[in-house]
Amino acid sequence: MAKKILIVDDAAFMRMMIKDILTNNGYDVVAEAADGAQAIEKYKEHRPDLVTMDITMPEVDGISALKEIKKIDPDAKVIMCSAMGQQAMVIDAIQAGAKDFIVKPFQADRVIEAIQKTLG
Numbered sequence: 001m002a003k004k005i006l007i008v009d010d011a012a013f014m015r016m017m018i019k020d021i022l023t024n025n026g027y028d029v030v031a032e033a034a035d036g037a038q039a040i041e042k043y044k045e046h047r048p049d050l051v052t053m054d055i056t057m058p059e060v061d062g063i064s065a066l067k068e069i070k071k072i073d074p075d076a077k078v079i080m081c082s083a084m085g086q087q088a089m090v091i092d093a094i095q096a097g098a099k100d101f102i103v104k105p106f107q108a109d110r111v112i113e114a115i116q117k118t119l120g
Helices: 012-024 036-046 062-072 087-095 108-119
Strands: 004-008 028-033 050-054 078-082 100-103
Touching: 004 012, 004 036, 012 028, 012 108, 028 036, 036 050, 036 062, 050 062, 050 108, 062 078, 062 087, 078 087, 078 108, 087 100, 100 108
Parallel strands: 004 028, 004 050, 050 078, 078 100
Antiparallel strands: none
């Protein structure tokens, strides 16, 4: 059975790019969210196997959403996505429980590698 993935990014084209990469590699994108608050709701609703989470978003940022999702499900697998130059945020994200991070712009092989490594 295909692994279920939730994509969280405030930019629709970024969600579309990740979705294309994932669906082309046999993953099932069960939901998308445009901010951290939506991400938390969608996580509760779908219980995905993995979440790709943008760090910088309006309303609730990715690190805050990650911490909330970890409270709901301590075993949640979340991969953070960040633009270049956000190293400090990436460290915060890893400390908050992120499994890995992908740097934008995305390279398809790096996205798949991070997901395969995280899902085991």
